[in-house]
Amino acid sequence: MEREDLQALLTPEAMRLLDEFAELDTTKDALSAVTALRRAGADARTSAAVLTQLKLRRRARAKLGDFANRMLFTEDGLAQASRLQVAAHHAQRFRAAEVRRLVDLGCGIGADALAFAAMGFELVAVDIDEVTAAIATHNLAPFPNALVHQARAEDVDLAEFDGVFLDPARRAQRRGATERGESRRLADPNDWQPSLGFAFGAAENGRAVGVKLGPAIEHELLPPEGEAQWVSVGGELVECSVWLGGAARAGVRRSALVLRDGGAHELAAAESATEARDAEVGELGAxxxxxxxxxxxxxxxxxxxxxxxxxxxxxxxxxxxxxxxxxxxxxxxxxxxxxxxxxxxxxxxxxxxxxxxxxxxxxxxxxxxxxxxxxxxxxxxxxxxxxxxxxxxxxxxxxxxxxx
The missing domain is CATH 3.30.2130 (VC0802-like)
Structure with missing residues (x-):
């Protein structure tokens, strides 16, 4: 999203249009949608920005439920946002670690931060991108216990916090990219923002740390301590999270969390993934x-x-x-x-x-x-x-x- 598009959205008129046309079908009849918005007084830029947000809100409901109805999004931000039940699980991990003051580094549009704020943590959400930080500010506005800063993760003084959550940016925006989410994947973890080494190093002095990573992360890149947890929702693998310091459970090196409509189910093991044993091979059964x-x-x-x-x-x-x-x-x-x-x-x-x-x-x-x-x-x-x-x-x- 361009800065000018965000400015067009952050007006009382645009917010009114988002509410008024919340049920507008922007995919089946885009021309009628544009006509309706123009008749309501929206200029071309505002109409385009409102239509994009209506489309993204519809898509976001599968991830974020009713929260999506008042949020703002970018294409990449929504694609990378945690599902609501996964974000709630992240928050529960910090609650179990008795965290009080939590910083979310690389907060994106604020999906995890919403769960943290709703859980009552004293929260600071940080993102390096100006537009993304502004969107997170809008999304977290209902929570007085949440603040948003635009900053580099490396410039934040972690000594102020007893809990740190990081979602390193693993994609870089292509030059001249548009709202279509044109970005490229960064293969080297040293190029992530912040780097993987910085993320794992945040657990010094026993601080509770959670690091959200892609589910296909190579096992060899995982730290030699803490807990790696692979999470699926409805059968879809969505992330590998690494829990360090006070957020890691004693005696658990890896776990698999399966979230389905019927509840949450987990397997845990004391050895790492590289030490896991296969089962014996045998005859095909019934x-x-x-x-x-x-x-x-x-x-x-x-x-x-x-x-x-x-x-x-x-x-x-x-x-x-x-x-x-x-x-x-x-x-x-x-x-x-x-x-x-x-x-x-x-x-x-x-x-x-x-x-x-x-x-x-x-x-x-x-x-x-x-x-x-x-x-x-x-x-x-x-x-x-x-x-x-x-x-x-x-x-x-x-x-x-x-x-x-």
Whole structure:
């Protein structure tokens, strides 16, 4: 977002338009939306800025619920913002560490800061970008216990705080970029803002520190102390957070947190991800279980297999098999109906015979394109099923299955 766009938004008139046209469908009928805004007296810049915010607010509701209805956003800021239930989890970690004065470095649009402020911390939110800091100021305005500063994270005196949360910027804006969110990923952690070394170093003197990282962070980049936690929401892997100093739990080096509508479920281990043990490989049983992405990335597949009294179907492939049905919040389960060679012509005949016209294709450990493979099967019929394309031992197989 350009500074001029933000200035156009931060007026009583623009705020009135955002409220008045809150239910305007800006994707199906953009022309009518522009006409309605112009008739309401908005100039071209204000109309464009209001339409963009209405679009982003609609998208943000999936992450932030009703909070989104009064917030302002940027494309990149919304993409990088924590979901509300994840931000609440971050806040609970600091509460458990008995933090009172908390600084959020790299606060972005303020999604995590909203949870921190709502939890009652004395909060300072910091962002290096002028426009982003102004947006965070607007978003945090309802909370008198929250202040926003525009500053470099490295220039903040951390001695004033007993808790630090950092979300290092891992993308840099491209030159001439527009509101389309055109940015490039920074591969070197030393180039992040602030750097990974600075983030981990904030835990000196036992200070409670949380560092939000991308879920694909290399295990070798994680610190030798503290706790690394992989988090998924509704089956989607969203982050790896590192908890250090007073925010780290004793005896826990890694954990996987699975957040679903039914609640929160966690596995924890005393050893790091690089020390995790796989399970034994064995014969295919009557049931297959696909571990949640947080468990796969946190290297908990072996732990889950032992918990389920199961085994892997092939080395280094995250499918667990059991002889009996088991229930777990940490995996999706499938009953194996029949086993075939991974051959399109054979499968086409078998699926036709069963009148399967709706097919979910899952693949792991085999090099196929599910969309292209589906075309080759020429599906036809009213029945539905799941096809699991994988390896059992060293053999490529297709397993016709039913979801539990």
């Amino acid at each position: 049931w297959l279980h696909e571990p949640d992405a947080a468990l796969i990335r946190g290297r908990f597949v072996g732990d889950l297999a032992r918990r389920l009294d199961g085994r892997l179907v092939s080395p280094s492939i995250a499918w667990i098999t059991t002889d009996e049905a088991v229930t777990t919040p940490f995996a999706q389960s499938f009953r194996v109906v029949e086993r075939f060679a991974l051959d399109a012509s054979t499968l086409k005949k078998e699926l036709r015979r069963r009148e399967i016209g709706t097919l979910e294709i899952k693949k792991r450990g085999v090099d196929i394109d599910p969309a292209e493979f589906r075309k080759r099967l020429s599906l036809r019929g009213d029945a539905s099923a799941t096809l699991i394309c994988t390896r059992v031992g060293e053999r490529r197989v297709a397993l016709l299955a039913e979801r539990a």
